[in-house]
Amino acid sequence: MTDRKTSFLRRFLRHKMAVAGLALLFIILIMAASASIFYPQGPWKLAGRPLLWPAENPRFPLGTDVLGRDLLAALLYGAQVSLFIGLAATLVATILGTFIGSVAGYFGGVVDRAMMGFTEIFQTIPPFVLAVVVVAAFKPTLGTIVVAISLVSWPPLARLVRAQFLQLKNAEFIQAATLLGMSDTRIILTQLLPNAVTPIVVSGSLMIASAILLEAGLSFLGLGDPNAMSWGYVIATGREVLRTDWYITALPGLAVLATVLAINLVGEGLNDALNPRSRNR
Numbered sequence: 001m002t003d004r005k006t007s008f009l010r011r012f013l014r015h016k017m018a019v020a021g022l023a024l025l026f027i028i029l030i031m032a033a034s035a036s037i038f039y040p041q042g043p044w045k046l047a048g049r050p051l052l053w054p055a056e057n058p059r060f061p062l063g064t065d066v067l068g069r070d071l072l073a074a075l076l077y078g079a080q081v082s083l084f085i086g087l088a089a090t091l092v093a094t095i096l097g098t099f100i101g102s103v104a105g106y107f108g109g110v111v112d113r114a115m116m117g118f119t120e121i122f123q124t125i126p127p128f129v130l131a132v133v134v135v136a137a138f139k140p141t142l143g144t145i146v147v148a149i150s151l152v153s154w155p156p157l158a159r160l161v162r163a164q165f166l167q168l169k170n171a172e173f174i175q176a177a178t179l180l181g182m183s184d185t186r187i188i189l190t191q192l193l194p195n196a197v198t199p200i201v202v203s204g205s206l207m208i209a210s211a212i213l214l215e216a217g218l219s220f221l222g223l224g225d226p227n228a229m230s231w232g233y234v235i236a237t238g239r240e241v242l243r244t245d246w247y248i249t250a251l252p253g254l255a256v257l258a259t260v261l262a263i264n265l266v267g268e269g270l271n272d273a274l275n276p277r278s279r280n281r
Contacts, residue, residue, distance in 0.1 A: 011273040018269020024262040028255075032083055035076035043069065043077040043229040051245050065237050065248050074234050075255055081230040082212050082259065085142065089149035089211040094204045096150065097157030102188050104158070105165025116162070119155045127152035131214055135223045142225045145218060149211045157203050164196035198274040205267035209260040216256050231256050 013019060035043075048057065052064040054071075062071040104115035122130070134148035168174065169192065177187050212231075218224055219232025220239070231252040238248025 008273050012269050015269040015272050017265050018272070021262040021265025021269065024258060025266060028079055028259055028262065029083070031076050032079035035073070035080055039070070039073040039076065043073040045069065045073075047073075051241065053245070054247055054251075062251055063247060065234070066241060066245075067237075071234070071248065071251060074229050075231070075252060077229045078231040078234055078252060078255065079259075081142070081225075081228045082215060082232075082256070085146055085149065085215045085230070086208040086211040086263075088146045089153060089214075090204055090207045092146065092150035093153035093207060093211075094157060094200065097154035098161050098193070098200060100154070101158035101161025102165055102193065105162035106169055106184065106188055106192065108166075112162070115158075119158050122151065123155045128214065128217060131218060132221065132223060135218055140218075140223050140225055142228055145215055145223075145225065148218075149214050152214070153207050153211060157200070157207070160199050160203055161196055164199060165192055168192055168195055198271075201274065202267055202271045205263060205270055209263040209267075212256060212259055212263075 046068045047070045048060055048064050048068050050064055050066055050068040052060050052068075054061065054063040056063060060070050060072065062075065065071055065074065100115050100119065104112045104119075130152050131148040134151060135144055138144045174187060174191055177191050182191075215224065215230060216232035216235065219230050220236045222236060224230055224233050224236070226233075234252040235249050235256075238245065242249055
């Protein structure tokens with residue numbers, strides 16, 4: 001086990017862009033963790049004159065928004081909200097997608113057709129449109145946004161897990177487990193899922209980036225939680241002064257770009273490190 005972990009770490013560290021992405025993601029996590037330390041009063045305080053440009057006043061390194069709120073505080077607290085939504089939505093979507101894909105792939109037949117038919121219903125609707133409909137139909141809170149993003153994120157993972165199970169379920173070790181009298185649940189949990197964990201992990205890492213982008217889009221349209229200072233909310237507050245004070249939109253936009261890029265780079269590194277075909281490279 002130790003040799004496998006060492007080998008995985010060596011392959012991951014060999015992917016220089018993935019290491020750079022991990023370092024960038026670590027910086028973003030530090031930003032989120034330090035928000036309450038540097039700004040215990042929160043991000044909503046009207047701290048100074050509105051529309052101060054970055055570096056115009058030493059008290060506000062990144063300037064202020066249209067109401068005079070400190071943009072640096074907004075970005076730090078926005079990191080907390082955006083990362084929370086990304087992680088929570090990905091967790092829910094991964095559990096749902098893995099369950100449906102596992103059941104469909106293992107049992108096949110009528111169960112498979114029913115599960116995949118249910119999956120196709122969600123895939124026929126554009127993800128962002130479905131997320132907008134779900135959030136608009138209910139009160140826009142963090143919980144609603146997590147549910148909406150989860151609902152549009154799980155179908156691709158379900159199909160991926162199903163394909164893995166279809167490929168593995170006729171393998172000799174599964175036939176041996178069946179002959180030993182293992183239950184279907186035990187075979188799925190102890191034999192099939194561990195062998196399908198690589199695509200689940202890689203897909204889940206990329207799903208976090210998609211969830212952050214979806215949340216930013218929802219908040220930009222005014223469908224975010226009005227009590228949560230997310231990056232999308234900050235972008236939305238700056239759209240009315242985009243031509244004259246574009247920094248209000250640009251700074252959180254760059255934060256979203258950096259986070260999504262970092263997560264995608266880490267996802268590529270995980271794919272290369274976990275993919276058996278890369279072990280002999």
